[in-house]
Amino acid sequence: MPRKKPTLQLGVYGSFDINPEKAVTSYFESKLQTDLIFKKPCWDVPREGLQHEALENERKFIELSTQQEVFQKKAAIQKKINEKKIDDMHDTQLQLRDKFIKVNDFIKECVEKTVRTETQIEKELKQQKMLNEEIKEISSDLNELLTFEEKFKGVIKELQHYENVFNEVIETSGTYESFEDLMSRSDALMLAQVEIAEREQELIKDIELIRQKILKSTFEASQKIIELNTELARIERTYNNAKAEAMKWEITLSRTKDYIADNEKETITLMDSIQHLYQLLAERNDEKVKLKKYDISGQLDYIHEEIEVLEDIIKRAHHKMAKEGMSLLGEGTNRFLNPDKETNLSN
Structure with missing residues (x-):
C-alpha cells in the first residue's frame, strides 16, 4: 500500500524528501544503464607523448599566429x-567650446539684464x-481742507456780528486806525497777559x-550741629580718659624716680666694687687697666673669664692632690710655709 506522507530522509542523489518508491525506480534505471556504456577501441584513443604535445602546440601556435595577424589588421584599421x-x-x-563661450556670455548678459530689470x-x-501713499495723503488732506472750509464758513457767519462791532469801535474811537491795528493791540495784550x-x-x-533750599540748609545745619556735639562729647571723654591715664603714668613715674634715687647709691657702690675687683685682677695678671669705669659689661666679662681660669686651677689642684694622697685644706694651711710650691701650683 503506497504511503501518503513520505518520510524525510536523504535520497540516493543527495536530495531531500524523496519517496522510497522513486528511490527504488532510480536504482533499477541506473543498474540497467551500466550495460549501455560505449567503450572506445584502443586505436581511437589519443596517444600520449612529447610528439603529440609538440604537434598540438604547433597547431595552436599557427592558429594563434593567424588570429594575431587578423587582429593586427583589424587594430590598424580600427586605429585609423x-x-x-x-x-x-x-x-x-x-x-x-566656442559655442559654450558664446552661450555663457549670452547667459551672463541675460542674467545681468535680468538683475538690472529686477532692480529697476x-x-x-x-x-x-x-x-500712491502721497496721493492718499493729499486726498485725505484735501478732504480735511474741504471739511475745514465748510466749518470755517459757518464760523465766519457766526462771528459776522463781532466784526460789525469791531468796525463800529474803530469808527467811533480815534485810537485805532484799522481792524488790523485793533487785532494787533488785542494780541499784544493777550501775549503780555500770557x-x-x-x-x-x-x-x-x-x-x-x-524755600526748599532753606529747609534743606536748616536740616543739614541741625544735623551738622548734632554731629559736632556728638564729636565734642566723644573728644571730652577721650580727654578725660587721657588725663586719667596721664595721672596714672605720672604717679608711676614719680615712684620710679624715687626707686631710682633710693637704689642709685647701691648701684654706684656695686659699680665701684666691680671696678676695684677688675683692677685687682688686672694688677694680679700684670696688665694695664684698659676698661673705663662705666664699661660694666666689659669688666664683668673680664672678671668672669678670670673666675673660670681660677676654677680650672682649683680643679687641677684637687686632681693633683688626690693623686698624691694629700688634701687641699692641708695644703692651704701650709701654703705660706712653701711659697715656691704654691707658685708652681698656680703656674
Missing part, C-alpha cells in the same frame, strides 16, 4: 578609424507705492525752590 574619430571629436570639442522693477514699485502768567509761575517756582 579611432584617429579620425579623435580628430572629429577634437574639432567638435573646439566648436562646442523694484525701484519702480517702491516709487509707485510712495506715489507772559505775565508765565513769569508769575516762574517766580512761584523760584520761591518754592528757595
Whole structure:
C-alpha cells in the first residue's frame, strides 16, 4: 500500500524528501544503464607523448599566429578609424567650446539684464507705492481742507456780528486806525497777559525752590550741629580718659624716680666694687687697666673669664692632690710655709 506522507530522509542523489518508491525506480534505471556504456577501441584513443604535445602546440601556435595577424589588421584599421574619430571629436570639442563661450556670455548678459530689470522693477514699485501713499495723503488732506472750509464758513457767519462791532469801535474811537491795528493791540495784550502768567509761575517756582533750599540748609545745619556735639562729647571723654591715664603714668613715674634715687647709691657702690675687683685682677695678671669705669659689661666679662681660669686651677689642684694622697685644706694651711710650691701650683 503506497504511503501518503513520505518520510524525510536523504535520497540516493543527495536530495531531500524523496519517496522510497522513486528511490527504488532510480536504482533499477541506473543498474540497467551500466550495460549501455560505449567503450572506445584502443586505436581511437589519443596517444600520449612529447610528439603529440609538440604537434598540438604547433597547431595552436599557427592558429594563434593567424588570429594575431587578423587582429593586427583589424587594430590598424580600427586605429585609423579611432584617429579620425579623435580628430572629429577634437574639432567638435573646439566648436562646442566656442559655442559654450558664446552661450555663457549670452547667459551672463541675460542674467545681468535680468538683475538690472529686477532692480529697476523694484525701484519702480517702491516709487509707485510712495506715489500712491502721497496721493492718499493729499486726498485725505484735501478732504480735511474741504471739511475745514465748510466749518470755517459757518464760523465766519457766526462771528459776522463781532466784526460789525469791531468796525463800529474803530469808527467811533480815534485810537485805532484799522481792524488790523485793533487785532494787533488785542494780541499784544493777550501775549503780555500770557507772559505775565508765565513769569508769575516762574517766580512761584523760584520761591518754592528757595524755600526748599532753606529747609534743606536748616536740616543739614541741625544735623551738622548734632554731629559736632556728638564729636565734642566723644573728644571730652577721650580727654578725660587721657588725663586719667596721664595721672596714672605720672604717679608711676614719680615712684620710679624715687626707686631710682633710693637704689642709685647701691648701684654706684656695686659699680665701684666691680671696678676695684677688675683692677685687682688686672694688677694680679700684670696688665694695664684698659676698661673705663662705666664699661660694666666689659669688666664683668673680664672678671668672669678670670673666675673660670681660677676654677680650672682649683680643679687641677684637687686632681693633683688626690693623686698624691694629700688634701687641699692641708695644703692651704701650709701654703705660706712653701711659697715656691704654691707658685708652681698656680703656674
